[in-house]
Amino acid sequence: NAGVMQNPRHLVRRRGQEARLRCSPMKGHSHVYWYRQLPEEGLKFMVYLQKENIIDESGMPKERFSAEFPKEGPSILRIQQVVRGDSAAYFCASSPAIQETQYFGPGTRLLVL
């Protein structure tokens, strides 16, 4: 059973470009969480999704950021018009139910030039 997959592992964008981060949860997991980790800081919750639904996006910036988890395919975290402050590691986690342990992917490290 493959773990949580994220791609790309590293992403470089120039200011103003779009970044698309993908997350494939573990088999059988329908709950997906996205976190952001700034250098030397702890993980911060961004958004929680179930298949086709955003359950909680309280941690996500109101502008430029969006997330989806379609019926088929991976979950996508999309950042439009990236700025230097968006440079961070973005982790995806999945669980079979909301109260179960979350399993993390290896993260995508976004660098905005």
Added chain:
Amino acid sequence: KNQVEQSPQSLIILEGKNCTLQCNYTVSPFSNLRWYKQDTGRGPVSLTIMTFSENTKSNGRYTATLDADTKQSSLHITASQLSDSASYICVVSPNNAGNMLTFGGGTRLMVKP
């Protein structure tokens, strides 16, 4: 405001020695506390999980303790190995919901030969 504070921020020990990492939290209500290990460039991996009724939980050379009265937890690593070099993150959940986790900033442990 829910907070999780970890100490020390960083720690260097010699291979074979023991060490103890601390976690203080102000999360309320309290449901469970998890310790994660995060290797450099990887996602966090769950080590232990404890509810308020559990005082101690072991996973190999890792032993976590919990004092729900003082809102403190510790992670004790016995006979450290070079592969223990990582960040150790304390995570507290107020209501067993995956989207409400509060992450500590982590303790960066380096084990030297």
